[in-house]
Amino acid sequence: MLAAAALAPFCDRVTLVERDVLPHGPHPRKGLPQARHGHVLWSGGAKAIERLVPGVTERWPAAGAVRVPLTSGMVAYTPHGWFRRRQGPTPHHLIACGRDLLDWHVRDLVLRDHRIRLLEGTEAVGLTGAARRITGVRTRSPGGSSQGVRADLVVDAGGRGSRALHWLASLGITGIRERSVDSALAYASRVFRAPDHADGFPVVNVQAAHGTAPGQAAALIPIEDGRRLVSLSGTRGGEPTSRAQDFVPFTVRLRHPLVGRLIERAAALTEVSTSRSTANGRRYFEQARQWPEGLVVLGDAVATHNPVYGQGMSVAALAACLLRDDVRRAGVFGTRLGRRVQRAVARPADAAWASATALDVFYPGASEQAPTPTDRMIRRLSGRLARTAAASSYVANALTQVTTMEAGTTRLLWPDMLLALACGPLRRPLAGPPLTAAESRLLEPVGPARAD
Template identity: 50%
Template sequence: MRSARSAIVLGGSLAGMLAARALAGFAAVTVVERDTLPEGPGPRRGLPQAQHTHVLWSGGARAVEELLPGTAELLRGRGAHHVPVPTDMVVLSPRGWFRRWEESHHTLLCSRELLDWTVRRQVLGHERVTVVENTTAEGLLGDADAVTGVRVRRADGREERLTADLVVDATGRASRASSWLRELGLPAPAERRIDPGLVYASRVFRAPAAVRALGRFPTVIVQADPRRAPGQGASLIMIEDGRWIVTLFGTRGGEPTGDGDAFMDFALQAPRHPVVGRLIADAEPLTGVTRTRSTANYRRFYERMRRWPEGFAVLGDALAAYNPSYGHGMSTAAQSAVALRDTVGRRGWGTPGLARHVQRAVAGPVDAAWILAVGQDVLYPGATEHGPTLRDKLASAYVSRLLHTATGNGWVARRVTDVTSLERTASVLGDPRLSLAALRGPRRPKLGGPPLTGEETAAAGLPASSVTASG
C-alpha cells in the first residue's frame, strides 16, 4: 500500500515544472510529459510556440525566483536581458506612444527555449522530482469525490495506472480536464472564450553589429487598436546571442502570412507605425517564418464548480490562456505555482477540501491578465458569439481612457504598469484617484513618433528623422 506522499504533474513545460517544484517541498513528484525533453535549450514538438516572442514580466519573474532562487542570475549569465519598464520600452498603445518614464518594473527577455531549459534543469535536479517522458495522460483515476491518479499511455502503446495523492493538470491549451471530469460524473465548468482571430508570424534576426556592441536595445511594440479592424501590430525584443525576435500579428482579414518575402512588407505597411519594419530592413534573418493561429483567450471557471474532487487541480494555460501579444501566460503560470505551494503549506497536505482551496488560489493570479485581455480583444468583430456586453464596453472604455492618460501622465502610467506587469491586481484600477486622473486626461502632449534615443537610432542604422519622437 502506498504510504509516502506523492503528486503527479501532467505536462513538463514551464507551468508544469514550476508546479512540480512547488510541490516538491511536500511530496515526491512525478512529471508526466508526452515529449522527449531536450538536453539543452532546444526545440521540441510539444512547444511549437517557442519560436514566438515571450516576455516574463516582473510579477512572474519574482514568482519564479521564489520557487527557484538564482534563476534570473542564471538566465542573465546566458545572455538574457533585464529590461527596465517602461524606461527601455518603446510602445505605441491604442491611444498613442508611451513615454519612457523612470523604471518601475521590469521584464526578463530571452528565448523560450532558454527559459524552459534553465527552469527544467533546476527542477529536475531536485531529489524529489522525476520525469516520465514520451508518456501521454489518457484520463483520471477515481470518482467524482476524489481523484486518485491518472491513466497513461507509453510510447509503445502500453497503458499504466499511476496513483498519487494529488494530480495537477498543466497540459496547456490541449488540456482535456473538462472531459475527464465529465467521465467522473461531474458537470463541465463554465467557460468563456474570446477569439479575435489573431494570427502570429515570427522570425529571428541577427541584430546589427552596433546594437550587438551596445549590448542592449529597447523592446519595441506597436499594439493593435481594437477600435480599428483588422487589428494589426508588431513587436521586437532582444534575446540572447545578439538576436532579435520579431513577431507580426493581425486579426481576421488582416493576418500575416508565413511567407518570408511578405514578412517585411507586412512589417512596413500593416501595423499602425512602420518602426519595426524599418529596424529590421537591413537585419539578417536567421530563421524562416513561424506562424500560428492558437491565440484565443479562454477562461475555464473550475473554481466556481459546486462539486470539486479531492486530489485534483488545474493551472497554467489549462485553466486560462490569453492572446499572446499581452505576454502574460508564463507570468500567471509562475504566480499560480506560488499560490499552489502557499496553499498546500497553509492548509496542510491531505487535509479535507485542500484541492478546492488550491483551485481557488491558483485562479487568483489569472484575473488581472484576463481582465486586460478581455478589455481589448472583446471589441473585435467575431471575437464572441453575441458581441461585447455592456459591461465589456464600459470596462474597455475605461481602460482606453487610462491608456490615453498614461501617454502623458507618469503616475497613471505606473499604476497601469503595476497591473500589466502582474505585480498588483486589477483592483488598483478602481482607485478613485486613478479615475479622477483619467477624467482629467494626460498632462503632457502626445509624442509624434517612437521615443528612440539618438544612440539607439544610430546603432540600428536609421536616420534620426525616420523614427525619433517629437512633441
C-alpha cells in the first residue's frame, strides 16, 4: 500500500497484486498472521506514513489508537534497570493499536486514488523480462489461471515470504548474499480487557536480561476499545506456549512480574496466538553484481528484524519514502533507479538490523558465524549506552530519537553523547517501576519480584 502511494503521483497506473482478498474494515486476514501480535509504530515510521498517506495519523487516534508520548508513556525494565520516564512534552511517540486498524486506515485512504488498481486474491508467481530489464509479473488468479501484468517498474513488497531471490535466479541473477541471525524466538500474544479508569496507562516492557539464555520478555500495549495486547517472547529453550493456563505464569516468572500483576485478574478476550516468524534475515540485493532495470524490493522482503524492537513497519515506510524521492527526481524510467533505491533502502534496514541483532548474535546457535570482536564491542557500547540512558533522561531522549527512527544511529556519536557515555550513569538506578500513584493502584497482587 505504501509503495503504491509512493508511486501513484508519478505513474499513469499502479496495479497492486495482493494474494489476499482484503477485508473492508480493521479485520484479520490470512496474509498477515503477525497482526495478532503487538505492533507498535514508532513516530519516525508514523511520520513517514503520513508523508505518503496524508491524514492517516489523524484517523488512527480518531479510531481509538493510542498516541503514547515517549518516554513518559512507557515503563521499561531494560537489562540495565528501569528507564526513567521523562515528564512534560516530548517530541517522540509511538502509535499503539491493533495492526489491522493501522492497515485498514492506510488501505482505505490509499485505495481512494483512482490511479491505483487492486488485483485481490491474485498471487504474484514470477517476474517477466530478462536479467537486464524486468517487464512485469506473472500472476495466478483465484481460479488458478496464469496471467501477466506488464509494468515499467515492479516493486516486490511481498513481505518475509518474498520469492525475489528465487525469481531473480531464474533470470540468471544469482549469488546474492543472505544472512540470518535467529535466536529461535517464539511469540505468544493475547488480548485482555483493561480495568476501568486505565486510560493513559503506559506501555509496559519487561525486557530480557543480557547474557543469559534463554531470553524471556513481555510487553503490554494499550490498544483501541479499552483493551490491552500482551505479547510474550522467549528464545530457544524459554519459549512461551500456546496454552492459556501458561500465559500469566510466564509473565510472573520474568525478571519482574509487573506485566503479570497487570493482567492476572483481567478478562482475556482472545485465545493465545503464537508465532515463530521472528528471525533477523537480510538479503543484500544492493550488493548484487547485476541488477535489472525496472525492479525494486522493499520492506520485509529485504530485511526482517527481531520484532521485539518494533522496527519493521517503520523501516518499510521509510523505504517507500526513499522510493518516492527517487522517482520524483528521476522518474519511473530513470536509469539505474532500482540500483539506487536498493542502496538507499539498505540504510534504514541496516540501522534496524544493528540494534535487532546486537544481542541476538550471542544466543547459542543464532548465527552460523561466531560473534566477532566488533559484535562484542557493539554489545559493550550498547550496554553502556542503556545503563547511562536508564539514569539520564537527556541520554534517554537521544536514544529514543534513534529507537523511534526519527534520527539515524549517528546521533549516538554526537559530542554530547560521547561525553555522556564517557561519564557513564550519574544517578543511581531506580529501585522499582516508575509508576504514578494512580497507576500503582491498578496493580493486581501476584508473587514477589525475582532478583536478577
